[in-house]
Amino acid sequence: MLTYELPSVPDSPPVLARGPWTQEARQRALDQDVLSHVVEYFGRAMQARNWSPWHNLPLEEMGQMGHRLSPDTIHLVEGFLGVEEYVGDYVQEGLTIFRHNRTRRNVQLQWGAEEARHGIAWELVLLHSYARTETQLQTYLDQVRDAHWSVQQHPGIESQLGGTAYAMVQERATYFYYQELRARIRHEYGLPTEFGPDSIVLSRTGEMIMVSQ
Numbered sequence: 001m002l003t004y005e006l007p008s009v010p011d012s013p014p015v016l017a018r019g020p021w022t023q024e025a026r027q028r029a030l031d032q033d034v035l036s037h038v039v040e041y042f043g044r045a046m047q048a049r050n051w052s053p054w055h056n057l058p059l060e061e062m063g064q065m066g067h068r069l070s071p072d073t074i075h076l077v078e079g080f081l082g083v084e085e086y087v088g089d090y091v092q093e094g095l096t097i098f099r100h101n102r103t104r105r106n107v108q109l110q111w112g113a114e115e116a117r118h119g120i121a122w123e124l125v126l127l128h129s130y131a132r133t134e135t136q137l138q139t140y141l142d143q144v145r146d147a148h149w150s151v152q153q154h155p156g157i158e159s160q161l162g163g164t165a166y167a168m169v170q171e172r173a174t175y176f177y178y179q180e181l182r183a184r185i186r187h188e189y190g191l192p193t194e195f196g197p198d199s200i201v202l203s204r205t206g207e208m209i210m211v212s213q
């Protein structure tokens with residue numbers, strides 16, 4: 001004889017999703033959620049990431065310590081400068097996608113304003129460490145600008161979902177790269193690679209960009 005086990009009755013009633021149910025209401029809920037994240041993001045930008053590459057970097061100390069940087073490290077910094085300089089192309093794509101979404105359009109503008117400092121910071125590092133001259137930097141920046149970054153070069157990120165996934169991974173990867181670069185610079189400066197109160201100069205620059213990233 002077949003026997004059946006009755007399913008156990010849960011102690012508490014099942015959780016019921018409370019909607020919203022209509023497409024419009026769900027969109028409204030999503031927009032509200034996005035806005036609350038944007039408000040938080042913007043607040044942190046104003047209060048925790050409010051630095052200026054021209055005003056807050058220890059440029060004098062770069063001049064004193066810059067000669068300790070290895071050619072490979074200089075090369076890395078120059079490479080990151082090139083990547084950061086495409087910020088205009090990145091934002092241009094975002095502004096096109098979010099042309100009709102005020103909140104997300106504003107995120108693109110704010111993100112771009114913050115990111116624009118990174119290229120300036122790396123440029124100042126190379127200049128004030130006496131690793132590159134103004135002329136060399138100008139030539140390099142001209143070369144960078146001659147190429148146009150586009151999502152079309154990266155199949156799969158042209159959709160909003162693909163773009164979001166790409167941005168998430170890319171931002172985390174860049175944070176990791178800058179963390180490693182900061183440690184590398186500290187090592188070449190003769191400082192402990194662990195960040196501490198003695199942190200100075202270029203190490204500080206790396207930290208600022210990292211936090212900002």
Ligand SMILES: [Fe+2]
Nearest residue numbers: 084115118213
């Ligand atoms: Fe950046």
